[in-house]
Amino acid sequence: MGIVERRERLRTQVRSDIIKTAKEIAREDGWTAVSIRKIAEVIEYSPPILYEYFESKDKLLEAIRLEGFDFLQAEFLKIKGHFGNPQKQLAEVAQAIWNFAVKNPEVFQVMFNLEGAYCDSKRVYSQAMNIKDNPVWEMIGALRPKSGEAVTKTYYEWWCLTYGFISITMTTQPRYAFPQAESVYMEGVRRFIKSIM
Numbered sequence: 499m500g501i502v503e504r505r506e507r508l509r510t511q512v513r514s515d516i517i518k519t520a521k522e523i524a525r526e527d528g529w530t531a532v533s534i535r536k537i538a539e540v541i542e543y544s545p546p547i548l549y550e551y552f553e554s555k556d557k558l559l560e561a562i563r564l565e566g567f568d569f570l571q572a573e574f575l576k577i578k579g580h581f582g583n584p585q586k587q588l589a590e591v592a593q594a595i596w597n598f599a600v601k602n603p604e605v606f607q608v609m610f611n612l613e614g615a616y617c618d619s620k621r622v623y624s625q626a627m628n629i630k631d632n633p634v635w636e637m638i639g640a641l642r643p644k645s646g647e648a649v650t651k652t653y654y655e656w657w658c659l660t661y662g663f664i665s666i667t668m669t670t671q672p673r674y675a676f677p678q679a680e681s682v683y684m685e686g687v688r689r690f691i692k693s694i695m
Contacts, residue, residue, distance in 0.1 A: 513551050515541050517565070520558055524604040529615035534558070559608050559617035566605040567626040570598055571633075578633040584640035585691050591634055592660050592687040596680055599664045610665045629653065641694050652694050659690055 519537045534555060538545045552558040577590045599606040607615040609622075629635045629650055638656060639649045663686065667679045 509551075512541075512543070512547075516548060516551055516558065517562060520562065521604050524607070524615065529604070529607060529613055556618050559615060560619040560622060562605055562608045563617055563619070563622045564625075566598075566602070566609045567622055570595060571626070573598070574633040578637065584637045585695070587637045588634070588641075588656075588691050589684070589687060591637070592684065595660050596664060596683060599668065600676060600680075603668065606664065606668065610661060612665060612669055627654075627657065638694065641691070656690070659686060 516537055519540050520532050523532045523536060523540065532555065534548050534552070535545050538548050552561065573594045574591050577587055577594065581587045581590060604615070607613045608617060611617060629646075632653075634656065635649060635653045638652050639646075642649050642652055660683075663683050667676065667683070671679055
């Protein structure tokens with residue numbers, strides 16, 4: 499392996515370590531405890547070196563937000579490929595979003611500016627909501643008349659139902675109430691799916 503490849507691999511590893519450490523600190527102490535200085539202390543680098551990777555905490559949070567949406571997009575594509583029925587696909591997508599939020603609350607918080615994880619950038623949202631090559635939009639399109647405008651409106655409603663329900667649950671309910679909230683969430687999702695057929 500050449501010097502350039504080694505440097506690039508090291509750069510990728512350090513970037514990954516920064517993101518991982520930020521999430522670990524947030525999981526333990528909340529997002530308000532996360533700072534470039536604190537991350538630098540934990541991974542034993544100087545803050546100026548970390549600024550070479552992320553020029554601000556906002557840029558770091560933007561990377562974590564993108565990571566969350568990219569992960570879910572990959573899950574949605576797997577679901578689309580695995581299930582042929584769009585009703586089943588959408589139910590599985592809703593369940594995947596719930597499972598992701600419960601397993602990775604610190605990432606979900608960044609994705610939706612919850613619990614002190616404020617990220618100013620809106621760029622990732624426009625990418626995630628883009629209807630081009632969007633598996634969830636296509637699932638909804640299979641259940642609606644072939645009107646792009648109606649499908650897009652329903653897709654926006656889907657976002658509000660799924661991500662909105664989970665965001666509100668995370669900010670208003672104690673952790674032990676999540677199992678009961680999950681059944682309410684999935685019941686609402688099933689009603690929504692029936693309403694768009």
